[in-house]
Amino acid sequence: MSSVLVISGSPSRTSKTERIGEHVAQRLATSGRTADHLRVRTLPADALLGADTRAPAIADAIGRVAEADGIVLATPTYKAAYSGLLKAFLDLLPQFGFAGKAVLPLATGGTISHVLAIDYALRPVVHSLGARHAVQSFFLLDKHISVVDGQLSVHPDSAEPLADVIEQFSKALDGVPHSTVLGRTA
Amino acid sequence: MSSVLVISGSPSRTSKTERIGEHVAQRLATSGRTADHLRVRTLPADALLGADTRAPAIADAIGRVAEADGIVLATPTYKAAYSGLLKAFLDLLPQFGFAGKAVLPLATGGTISHVLAIDYALRPVVHSLGARHAVQSFFLLDKHISVVDGQLSVHPDSAEPLADVIEQFSKALDGVPHSTVLGRTA
Amino acid sequence: MSSVLVISGSPSRTSKTERIGEHVAQRLATSGRTADHLRVRTLPADALLGADTRAPAIADAIGRVAEADGIVLATPTYKAAYSGLLKAFLDLLPQFGFAGKAVLPLATGGTISHVLAIDYALRPVVHSLGARHAVQSFFLLDKHISVVDGQLSVHPDSAEPLADVIEQFSKALDGVPHSTVLGRTA
Amino acid sequence: MSSVLVISGSPSRTSKTERIGEHVAQRLATSGRTADHLRVRTLPADALLGADTRAPAIADAIGRVAEADGIVLATPTYKAAYSGLLKAFLDLLPQFGFAGKAVLPLATGGTISHVLAIDYALRPVVHSLGARHAVQSFFLLDKHISVVDGQLSVHPDSAEPLADVIEQFSKALDGVPHSTVLGRTA
Secondary structure (H helix, E strand, C coil), X not given: CCEEEEXXXXXXXXXXXXXXXXXXXXXXXXXXXXXXEEEHXXXXXXXXXXXXXXXXXXXXXXXXXXXXXXXXXXXXXXXXXCXXXXXXXXXXXXXXXXXXXXXXXXXXXXXHHHCCHHHHHHHHHHHHCCECEECCCEXXXXXXXXXXXXXXXXXXXXXXXHHHHHHHHHHHHHHCCHHXXXXXXX | CCEEEEEECCCCCCCHHHXXXXXXXXXXXXXXXXXXXXXXXXXXXXXXXXXXXXXXXXXXXXXXXXXXXXXXXXEECECCECCHHHHHHHCCCCCCCCECCEEEEEEEECCHHHCCHHHHHHHHHHHHCCECEECCCEEEEHHHEEEECCEEEECHXXXXXXXXXXXXXXXXXXXXXXXXXXXXXX | CCEEEEEECCCCCCCHHHHHHHHHHHHHCCCCCEXXXXXXXXXXXXXXXXXXXXXXXXXXXXXXXXXXXXXXXXEECECCECCHHHHHHHCCCCCCCCECCEEEEEEEECCHHHCCHHHHHHHHHHHHCCECEECCCEEEEHHHEEEECCEEEECHHXXXXXXXXXXXXXXXXXXXXXXXXXXXXX | CCEEEEEECCCCCCCHHHHHHHHHHHHHCCCCCEEEEEEHHHCCHHHHHCCXXXXXXXXXXXXXXXXXXXXXXXXXXXXXXXXXXXXXXXXXXXXXXXXXXXXXXXXXXXXXXXXXXXXXXXHHHHHHCCECEECCCEEEEHHHEEEECCEEEECHHHHHHHXXXXXHHHHHHHHCCHHHHHHHHC
16 A cells, blocks of 8 residues: 655645645545645744754654655745745755655746746755656646635646646556565665 | 845754854954844744744844845755755745845855755745845855864865855945945835 | 847747847947847857867857857747757857856746746856856746837837846946956956 | 667767767667667757758657657756757757656766756756656766777766666656556657
């Protein structure tokens, strides 16, 4: 059984990014696959910013990354790049903390003019962590995401391509036999 | 009288990056110029990660950026990019928070193989903040920085080029008449 | 008297990028400043692609870069980056071929979603060439550029910010006393 | 039977990059897989720089890309990025010319300080072309490559990791059932 960890990096409690992360986790948690969601903003701030990897909640979060077969990174776009909050957590992972894993990079943003930030800024970080397979990324316009009565709604122009990248990520997760992945990362 | 703010983004109390930031501040604080040093790790972690720009210490730090004519960014290199801690602070600045300002990007790192991170990762963020003039950046090898009896020592191979970039930054600060800068950023 | 060289990197004879390059050259050629325009597509293709820097037309073009105080780079956006044609010429310049110079990076493209390519892709190349001052870049939508009866027309939404970046570049050219620039690059 | 196309982008006839491309092609041409090598410098220069995709040799090269299941990109590092020559060819491909394909990015360079160019500069271009799976990239120091009596020799420090990335690329090529790949790119 494969497992996925969604890591969302918005500082806001009412974040659309976080809602998308939750949505993706639910979509991926099917047919014998578990999907969990780590909201970086819920980690203890002092330990996170002080890089205290021995703090129990931080150590636990790092352990959840280590155990996952697939990682989804969901970040808002700030200052033409990923959020500092997300990066502060990635900074605490071991040097090749994504080795053997499939990774799906997702970003949200107010304007389509930020779309390249995900491939120019986030993807090199993902590869420095040694990811086995970082699939095509996806950028969601904020205005395509709405929450009505607690229910997430994604505009059709974004919903279909989002479903596609989730499907591709799903195949990337399963594409290589599990034993091979273990062998390669051992 | 022009003023400079050094912003250092290492999570460590014993950081070499922070020591270099202090060194650069001292070098720039000459002949009628003030130079201050903001260590991002000393800001209240909850407010920083929660993006609470109304928290007094955060609001004060943002104000210090607004008032400075020049900004020095000093960051360790983590995962092939700037630190999440530094970015978490930059994320709180107004959209064009560096408008009219000269900026000097500095990074430290364990291996020369990270040297391009500063121009490929940090520089685009600096320009998204609207910097007037981001001068040539500088990368310092960790092993070229040592602290003996509380005194910082920079290896000659790095000391001379570091002095050069400080000199260039100094000229960029003063190169444009102050009234012009004010006019452009008004 | 300062001098500017516009380098345009579109492979097309009817290129809007090239027309914008011409427009910028004309705007900059004022009050005792010369402005020249190098269309990379007019260089001998064999010598350019074979990196033959001794071919007279290539050697002449490299010499024009060396003599200019300011460089404007005008490129279409292809595959989320600058054109290969422009880069093929930049590849022939000496390692610090932009030392002491002010540089204005301009790009054109069909969609605003490519706007970050200029800062993430082109700007690091400009800095690897040792530019003294690369000012804020500018991205022009193709549809904002039209040529009617041989006359270039820029949509008002782009014309005003374009005039602003030309003005900023103009100040960067003149901002540092010429003797200082000479001293720094000697 | 899967097929691979190595595309090398050095302007030099005696290029180490090209030799590495040849080496990788030979390593991949095993057990029912074909591997071909396209040296961009051998394409007609006028047609390449003029973006004339109807010129027979250019049309043929574009067709070879379309037919390949896997692409290896081999480029020297110039001015902190890929060669203009390689990019000039990639510029001629259709918008999603790498859809459904596995891609291995390789670079050579004189100093380890250029290693990030491959992930920050080349990888975003690969993804703009819609690659299915761009595996971990590899950077080779020039001094680790030697040719003695026409025989390529790779320094042991580079030979082993190079063999690893070729192995990973090989798995990425075969990892997804061929019919699935066809289905996705149809």
